[in-house]
Amino acid sequence: MSGGRQTEEAAEGLLREAGALLEGHFQLASGRHSGVYVEKFRLLERPPQTDALCRMIADWARELSPQVVAGPTTGGIIVSYEVARHLGLRSIFAENAEAGGRAFQRGFTIAPGERVLVVDDVLTTGGSVRDVLDAVRAMGGEPLAVAVLIDRSGGKSNGSVGADFGVPFFSCLALDLPSHEPADCPLCEQGLPLTIT
Numbered sequence: 001m002s003g004g005r006q007t008e009e010a011a012e013g014l015l016r017e018a019g020a021l022l023e024g025h026f027q028l029a030s031g032r033h034s035g036v037y038v039e040k041f042r043l044l045e046r047p048p049q050t051d052a053l054c055r056m057i058a059d060w061a062r063e064l065s066p067q068v069v070a071g072p073t074t075g076g077i078i079v080s081y082e083v084a085r086h087l088g089l090r091s092i093f094a095e096n097a098e099a100g101g102r103a104f105q106r107g108f109t110i111a112p113g114e115r116v117l118v119v120d121d122v123l124t125t126g127g128s129v130r131d132v133l134d135a136v137r138a139m140g141g142e143p144l145a146v147a148v149l150i151d152r153s154g155g156k157s158n159g160s161v162g163a164d165f166g167v168p169f170f171s172c173l174a175l176d177l178p179s180h181e182p183a184d185c186p187l188c189e190q191g192l193p194l195t196i197t
Protein backbone atom coordinates (compact mmCIF):
# COMPACT_ATOMS: atom_id res chain seq x y z
CA MET A 1 0.00 0.00 0.00
CA SER A 2 0.97 3.63 -0.24
CA GLY A 3 0.33 6.21 2.38
CA GLY A 4 -3.00 7.35 0.94
CA ARG A 5 -3.71 10.50 -1.01
CA GLN A 6 -2.78 13.02 1.69
CA THR A 7 0.47 11.25 2.44
CA GLU A 8 1.26 10.96 -1.26
CA GLU A 9 0.62 14.66 -1.83
CA ALA A 10 2.78 15.59 1.14
CA ALA A 11 5.52 13.23 -0.05
CA GLU A 12 5.45 14.63 -3.58
CA GLY A 13 5.62 18.15 -2.18
CA LEU A 14 8.68 17.25 -0.11
CA LEU A 15 10.40 15.72 -3.15
CA ARG A 16 9.70 18.80 -5.27
CA GLU A 17 10.86 21.08 -2.47
CA ALA A 18 14.13 19.13 -2.34
CA GLY A 19 14.55 19.32 -6.13
CA ALA A 20 14.47 15.52 -6.40
CA LEU A 21 11.68 15.34 -8.98
CA LEU A 22 13.15 16.57 -12.24
CA GLU A 23 11.25 17.23 -15.45
CA GLY A 24 12.84 17.18 -18.89
CA HIS A 25 14.09 14.41 -21.15
CA PHE A 26 16.12 11.67 -19.48
CA GLN A 27 17.76 8.43 -20.51
CA LEU A 28 17.24 6.01 -17.65
CA ALA A 29 19.65 3.24 -16.61
CA SER A 30 17.39 0.85 -18.54
CA GLY A 31 18.09 2.76 -21.77
CA ARG A 32 14.48 3.97 -21.98
CA HIS A 33 13.59 7.65 -22.13
CA SER A 34 11.37 9.46 -19.64
CA GLY A 35 10.08 12.97 -19.07
CA VAL A 36 10.51 12.68 -15.30
CA TYR A 37 13.49 11.60 -13.27
CA VAL A 38 13.88 11.03 -9.54
CA GLU A 39 17.30 12.15 -8.32
CA LYS A 40 17.14 10.63 -4.85
CA PHE A 41 20.32 12.25 -3.60
CA ARG A 42 18.74 15.71 -3.93
CA LEU A 43 16.34 14.45 -1.27
CA LEU A 44 18.82 12.49 0.86
CA GLU A 45 21.18 15.47 1.12
CA ARG A 46 18.41 17.42 2.89
CA PRO A 47 17.71 16.20 6.44
CA PRO A 48 14.38 18.02 7.02
CA GLN A 49 12.63 16.57 3.96
CA THR A 50 14.24 13.14 4.36
CA ASP A 51 13.25 13.09 8.01
CA ALA A 52 9.63 13.99 7.21
CA LEU A 53 9.37 11.08 4.75
CA CYS A 54 11.07 8.62 7.12
CA ARG A 55 8.60 9.63 9.80
CA MET A 56 5.76 8.48 7.48
CA ILE A 57 7.38 5.05 7.28
CA ALA A 58 7.88 4.93 11.05
CA ASP A 59 4.25 5.89 11.66
CA TRP A 60 3.08 3.11 9.33
CA ALA A 61 5.42 0.46 10.75
CA ARG A 62 5.01 1.18 14.44
CA GLU A 63 1.97 -1.05 14.98
CA LEU A 64 3.79 -3.99 13.37
CA SER A 65 6.29 -3.83 16.28
CA PRO A 66 9.57 -4.22 14.39
CA GLN A 67 12.66 -4.88 16.50
CA VAL A 68 15.36 -3.68 14.12
CA VAL A 69 15.47 -1.69 10.86
CA ALA A 70 17.68 -2.70 7.92
CA GLY A 71 18.44 -1.25 4.49
CA PRO A 72 20.84 -1.73 1.58
CA THR A 73 23.81 0.54 0.85
CA THR A 74 23.90 3.46 -0.10
CA GLY A 75 20.75 5.52 0.34
CA GLY A 76 19.12 2.75 2.36
CA ILE A 77 21.59 3.42 5.18
CA ILE A 78 20.19 6.92 5.63
CA VAL A 79 16.55 5.80 5.41
CA SER A 80 17.13 2.94 7.84
CA TYR A 81 18.87 5.22 10.33
CA GLU A 82 16.16 7.87 10.25
CA VAL A 83 13.29 5.38 10.51
CA ALA A 84 15.06 3.57 13.37
CA ARG A 85 15.56 6.87 15.17
CA HIS A 86 11.81 7.54 15.08
CA LEU A 87 11.06 4.02 16.33
CA GLY A 88 13.82 3.89 18.95
CA LEU A 89 15.40 0.83 17.32
CA ARG A 90 18.80 -0.28 15.98
CA SER A 91 19.64 0.45 12.36
CA ILE A 92 21.80 -1.95 10.36
CA PHE A 93 22.72 -2.16 6.68
CA ALA A 94 23.57 -4.85 4.15
CA GLU A 95 26.33 -4.21 1.65
CA ASN A 96 27.57 -5.97 -1.47
CA ALA A 97 29.04 -9.32 -0.54
CA GLU A 98 32.04 -10.89 -2.28
CA ALA A 99 29.97 -13.99 -2.97
CA GLY A 100 27.24 -11.89 -4.65
CA GLY A 101 24.04 -10.49 -3.18
CA ARG A 102 24.27 -8.53 0.04
CA ALA A 103 25.34 -9.37 3.56
CA PHE A 104 25.37 -7.77 6.99
CA GLN A 105 29.02 -7.14 7.84
CA ARG A 106 30.78 -4.88 10.38
CA GLY A 107 29.67 -7.03 13.27
CA PHE A 108 25.94 -6.41 12.74
CA THR A 109 23.84 -9.15 14.30
CA ILE A 110 20.20 -10.22 14.13
CA ALA A 111 18.88 -12.44 16.91
CA PRO A 112 17.02 -15.62 15.90
CA GLY A 113 13.44 -14.65 15.04
CA GLU A 114 14.12 -10.94 15.45
CA ARG A 115 11.50 -8.96 13.49
CA VAL A 116 13.18 -6.84 10.82
CA LEU A 117 11.66 -3.88 8.99
CA VAL A 118 13.43 -3.59 5.62
CA VAL A 119 13.57 -0.11 4.08
CA ASP A 120 15.07 1.58 1.02
CA ASP A 121 14.96 4.91 -0.77
CA VAL A 122 13.62 4.24 -4.29
CA LEU A 123 12.14 0.93 -5.41
CA THR A 124 12.74 0.20 -9.10
CA THR A 125 13.35 -3.48 -9.82
CA GLY A 126 13.20 -4.59 -6.19
CA GLY A 127 16.59 -6.32 -6.47
CA SER A 128 18.26 -4.51 -3.56
CA VAL A 129 15.31 -5.11 -1.25
CA ARG A 130 15.25 -8.80 -2.17
CA ASP A 131 18.96 -9.03 -1.36
CA VAL A 132 18.34 -7.53 2.08
CA LEU A 133 15.43 -9.91 2.73
CA ASP A 134 17.73 -12.83 1.84
CA ALA A 135 20.45 -11.48 4.12
CA VAL A 136 17.95 -11.15 6.99
CA ARG A 137 16.82 -14.75 6.55
CA ALA A 138 20.43 -15.93 6.26
CA MET A 139 21.02 -14.54 9.76
CA GLY A 140 17.87 -16.18 11.15
CA GLY A 141 15.84 -12.99 11.32
CA GLU A 142 12.19 -12.63 10.34
CA PRO A 143 11.43 -10.12 7.57
CA LEU A 144 8.42 -8.29 8.96
CA ALA A 145 7.63 -5.69 6.29
CA VAL A 146 9.14 -3.63 3.47
CA ALA A 147 8.83 0.15 3.23
CA VAL A 148 10.33 2.60 0.73
CA LEU A 149 10.24 6.36 0.23
CA ILE A 150 9.33 6.11 -3.46
CA ASP A 151 7.90 3.17 -5.38
CA ARG A 152 8.65 3.77 -9.03
CA SER A 153 8.38 0.11 -9.95
CA GLY A 154 5.29 0.93 -12.01
CA GLY A 155 2.97 -0.46 -9.37
CA LYS A 156 -0.13 1.57 -8.72
CA SER A 157 -0.92 2.51 -5.14
CA ASN A 158 -0.58 -1.14 -4.12
CA GLY A 159 2.88 -1.50 -5.61
CA SER A 160 3.09 -4.48 -7.92
CA VAL A 161 6.69 -5.22 -6.98
CA GLY A 162 6.02 -4.56 -3.33
CA ALA A 163 3.25 -7.12 -3.31
CA ASP A 164 5.79 -9.71 -4.46
CA PHE A 165 7.89 -9.48 -1.32
CA GLY A 166 5.45 -11.67 0.61
CA VAL A 167 5.28 -9.24 3.55
CA PRO A 168 3.31 -6.03 4.15
CA PHE A 169 4.54 -3.22 1.88
CA PHE A 170 4.39 0.56 2.16
CA SER A 171 5.58 3.47 0.04
CA CYS A 172 5.31 7.16 0.91
CA LEU A 173 4.73 7.83 -2.78
CA ALA A 174 4.00 5.53 -5.72
CA LEU A 175 5.05 7.07 -9.04
CA ASP A 176 3.87 5.56 -12.28
CA LEU A 177 6.26 7.26 -14.64
CA PRO A 178 5.80 6.69 -18.34
CA SER A 179 8.94 5.77 -20.26
CA HIS A 180 9.55 5.11 -23.94
CA GLU A 181 11.87 3.17 -26.18
CA PRO A 182 14.17 5.74 -27.83
CA ALA A 183 12.78 4.80 -31.26
CA ASP A 184 9.27 5.97 -30.33
CA CYS A 185 10.03 8.63 -27.74
CA PRO A 186 7.78 11.71 -28.17
CA LEU A 187 10.41 13.86 -26.45
CA CYS A 188 13.04 12.83 -29.01
CA GLU A 189 10.52 13.70 -31.70
CA GLN A 190 10.17 17.19 -30.19
CA GLY A 191 13.96 17.52 -30.34
CA LEU A 192 14.36 18.10 -26.59
CA PRO A 193 17.98 17.73 -25.45
CA LEU A 194 18.57 14.39 -23.72
CA THR A 195 20.10 14.09 -20.25
CA ILE A 196 21.90 10.82 -19.54
CA THR A 197 21.26 9.83 -15.93
Ligand SMILES: [Zn+2]
Nearest residue numbers: 033185187188
Ligand atom coordinates in the same frame (compact mmCIF):
# COMPACT_ATOMS: atom_id res chain seq x y z
ZN1 LIG B 1 13.72 10.47 -26.00
